Each structure stands twice: as C-alpha cells, then as structure tokens.
Amino acid sequence: MNQNLTFKITGLKGNPRWLDSHAVPLRDTRGNITALLSVTRDITERKAVEDELKRSNAELEQFAYAISHDMRQPLRMVTSYLTLIEKALSGQLDDNTRQYFFFAIDGAKRMDQMILALLDYSRVGRKTEIKTQIASRAAVDEALLFLTPALEASGGSVEVSGDWPELIASRDELSRLLQNLIDNAIKYHEPNQPPQVEVHGSQSGNSFRVEVRDQGIGIAPDQIGRLFNVFSRLQSRSRFEGSGVGLALCRKIVEHHGGNIGVNSAGEGYGSVFWFELPIQPSHFISGENDFV
Template structure:
C-alpha cells in the first residue's frame, strides 16, 4: 500500500474501496512523518481498515526529489500468519511463541492451548530480561497463565523485535532434557525465520520505494502536462468565446441598422442567430467547468455544507424570487472533507434544477436534508417539480443528456453530469428517486 503525504491511500493490492481511505492517525504514519530517519518501522497490531483483520503494518517513508516527506509505503502482515513460517515446529501442549517489539507491545503470538500466550497488542512487563540482553534463557512466572515457565529469547538484529518461546517447567521436566534442547532450537529457528522474512520485507520495501520515486517523476511529468492542457483549455475558451461575442455584437448592430426594414421572418432569423451564439458560449463555459472537476490533489479540506447552502441561496436569490419558490434546509447539514467549490456547485446545480423544472402554475419548493448512514452522510435534495420517468433515471446523469426541448427549459445538459463527477470524486454515489409528475429526490452520499 502507498499513502500520500496527507495519509490518503493512493495504491493498494486490496480491491479498491468505495470511498477514500485515510491513515493519517495511524501510529506507523505518524512515526514515519515525524521521524528524521529513513528506517523500517514495525507497528503495533491494528485492525486493518481494508482487511478487517488484525494486521502488523511494516512501513518506510517516501521522499520526493527535494528530500521532503511524500508519504509512506506499507506492507501489512496478518498477525496470525507470522508463525506459519515454521509449520513443522512443535510448541507442545502448553508451549507459546511470542514476537514482541522493543516498545513492549506484543506483535504476534502462537500457542496450542488458549490462555498460555498474550494477545497481540497487549503490553508486557518492562523488567523481563529480553529487554536488557540480546538473547538468553530464564525462568519466571507466565504473565497469562501464571504457571512457572522456562523462557528462551533472541533479539532480531537490525529490527526492534525479540522472539520469545516458553514452556511450563512441569512439562519440560516431564519430557526430560532433550525437550529443553528442542525448546532452544525452536527459539533460534523461529527467530531466524522471522529475521529472514523481515529482511525480505525490507528488500521489498526498498524496491517499492525506488519504483515509487520513478512514479513520482512520471507524476511530475503528468502534472506538467495537465497544467499545459488546462492552459490550453483557457486559451481555447477565450479564442472560442471571442468570436461568439463578436457575432452577438454585430447581430445587435445589424438589427439596429436595418431592423426597421426587416419583416418578421428577418427579425426571427436574427434572434435565432443571436440565441445560437449565446447557447454556444454557455456550452463552452459548462464544458470548461466539467473538465476542471477532479484536477489537483484529492479533496480533503473541511467543508461546512450548511455554509455552502447559504452561498447557494445567495447565488440563486434572483431565480428564487422570479419563480416565487422556496428553498429550505431541514435540520443541520454536516461538515465533511472535500472541495468547497465543487460541493457548493453540486448543491447549486441540484437546487437550481428543482427551481427550473417546476410544475406550471405551481410555485417550486426545494428542501435539502442530511442523515447519517453508517460511514457516510446521505444528503437529499427534494423538489415538487415535474419529476423524471424511471426509464430516464440513469440517463439524466450523462453529459449532454436532455429530456426536454430548449423551448420549454433552458440548459446544456451538463449540470447533472457535473453533479455525478463531483460526488464520485469525493467517494460517494448519487441517484434519483422520482416518477413522472411526482417531483424528484436526488440522493447522494459523502464519507463522514
């Protein structure tokens, strides 16, 4: 897995989650971000956000071309799989093997009998000999079963880990001295296996880091290419809109100069030409807006959707007044992580549609509400308008899709496509619940 400098997951070998996943609060991310050293860090066991299993994250930091922190690369190992490296070793009835960090937290444990080994994630006593010496054998009372035990331990070189194997003194005495030698061999072989595994892991992380640096270089090239493309879009929009403005201006001048001598057909032709220029100008602007969504880093600013709705109502004040409509917020809207401009545009497009597609002779009414749905917020924008037939529920989110003629309702057919793109960029989904003549409810989710 690769996380960026803000903790957002950029790549994983797990199936892609339905919403962005952030690891900035995890121990391994904070250690790597705040440390000046570039070393492998073996984290305490945590519940994996993707695997939903107890995992041991092993991480290395990533640096950009200027040597600045650019994120981390992580290889997470299931805590219950570490001891599968040595399947043929016999722990005995009450034997236990434990991998412990030098921070005294258990990383992994194995035992044939429940209640003989500490659970991963638990802390151990700081006065144990394995925190003072690199290896050895000692006798002490077990921290879990309180039995008199013989412990053999070995610290892993270059890694802040110690392998501890123990068995009860009673079982060892019952099986004579050879079993005691087997216990020492067991400690050595298991620690060697884990050390080899850790070295392979370090090599893998180093290789992945090198590849990630190459990806960073390609990403820089892509960013430059995107910047050039965006600049081209701005220039193209100016070059396209300038002739359109000239056409509109000259049509107006032409109407003033010869308008009195034109018959009704001639005036209609001028109006058709002017309206076409205006629609083309609007289309160019909408296309530019659609193309800008999704540029830059993943949206993760704190956005108050209540404040966003205040801005929407201010922007649409003229349309609300002209239609005699009402726009209300039911309850309190949440604060989410995202792009403020894009989320405001999302709400404005949906509210604007509710005002536009109202039933003739009936004042439009649009309500906005939110409810918690597990790890997401479900937001709803409901109106009392003309509704949408079920067979068009998917089609309306396509670009340039219109269900009505321009004579009845103005627009370019891009508004709902913009909404869909914004919602999906923020890790959510959008849908419409409606029937023809029954109003519409647009529902979309955003990560909580």
C-alpha cells in the same frame, strides 16, 4: 487499528517497484498487541496504469479548457457583428429577415452560455481551492443565498434538516454541487405547483449523505441513465431553460471527492430525490500514502 502503506523501493537491478502493505495487529485475550500480520503486494503495474490514466485525464481536461476558453472570442465576434449588421440594415429589413437575425444572434448567445458552462465543468478539480476542513452547513446556506431570487420567483420553499457535519472538501465545489441540485429541484415543477424542496443531511460512519427531494415533474426510469452526461436534457428549452451541464458538473465534483451520486424517481409526475454521498475524511487521510525512497 489496520494500517495501509504504499511505498516505492529500488530493486537490486536499480528498477523502482511500488509496494502496497496492509498490516493488522493480532491481540491476546486482554487486548494487548502480540504480533503484527502484514501482507505486501507488488502494485507497480497497477500504479503505471493509474498514472497513465491520470495523465490522459489531465490532458483531456486541459484540451476541454483550451477549446472552451479560446472559442469564446470568435463567437463574440459573430454576435457583435451580426448585431451591428442588423442595426445598419434596420430600415431595410422585412419581418422574415429580422427573424432570421434574431435566430442567428440567439443561437450564438446560447452557444456562448454552453461554452461558459463547459468551461466551468472543465475547471472542477483544476481551478478550485484545495480541500480543507469545512462546515457543510455553511455550504448549503451559501447555495441557498445564491438561489434566493429563483426561489422567490417560484413562490416555493426549501427546508433544510438533519445532520450537517464538518468534512474535508472544497467549500466552493460543495456549495456548487448543492446549488445545482437545489436549483433543479426548484426549477423542474409544473407552473401551477410551487416547488416544495427538502434538503436532508445525514452521517453514517465516515460517510456524509445528502438527499434533495422535490415533488416536481419527476423522471421516467429509462431516462435516468443519461441524466449525468454533459448537455443531456430531458425537457425542451421552451419549457425549461438550461444548458444541460449542471448534473454533469455535480457528478464531476462528487468524483473529485471520492463519493457517489444518483437519483431515485417513481416516474414522471412523482417527484425526484437526488442524493450524493461523500467521505467525511478522504481515504488517504486514514491509510496514508508514503514514498520512502
């Protein structure tokens, strides 16, 4: 079995260096190990860049969290005082002014929803539980439970098939990932066309793949690139409600688990297949990261 080891040593001048060692056993014709071939690289510079990136990412996330958290309070004041003023003036308002109040309050409420979604987004990987061995099938069942009212209102169906292995993941994040993808698959369809959604799980080696297939409105190929960005929406709010954070959240969850996410669609009107792949065991469970100093 190949072995990877990352460790720190202290050089002769007292400076710490990070080394990465990869070892492969050499065997004779009977399969007995006769020697070990090992290559060791000095990765101190790469480690310093990675640490700096981690630090600045953590700072950015803290910043996003603080902004979204602290902005809600003054915004709530705007909404409540606008509502109070509207009530106080109720007898004196003409139709136009009443509509202006409606737009102002509606805008403030929508901003609050966007901030809440952003808060949720900034929490991924920070405020969620640690990764443990979980049953992926339980995560999909939980997601479906949350979506029961939306599914019943749509008159459609969701079919779950394939393999749903156990894997090392955050149960809460996996459930939210599935919930967002299935929620979109239920939502983005023509009004006269009840959604038919298929959720298929499969396992190949150390990789767990899920496909969420719908027969809905589909996606134009030139729009696919921006779908996973925060606040990126292809449809107007009057046609489909939403804050445009769901897929960005999905991407962040998948990245937090060292996986990939994407979508295939033959174009508008041809449905979509959103997919993601996660490692069943994260790489450091296989290779191990050790600090010997």
